[in-house]
Amino acid sequence: MAIKHGNKSYFQVLLDPNRSELIEELASLEGIKGTAWIRNVVYRKLEEEFPSSIYKSH
Secondary structure (H helix, E strand, C coil): CCEEECCEEECCCCCCHHHHHHHHHHHHHHCCCHHHHHHHHHHHHHHHHCCHHHHCCC
C-alpha cells in the first residue's frame, strides 16, 4: 500500500539480495542511487505499456 508523500506516493518494496546488488551496480554505473534507478525503470515501463492518455493522466 502506498503512503502519500507530498504530491507523490511512497512504495516500500522488498527485493532478493542478488537482485538488489544488481540494481546497486547498475545505478552506480549511471552515477545515481538505486532508488532513482528503480524509479526510472518503473516510469519507463509504464510509458511503454500504456498509451500516453493513460500514463500522463494518472
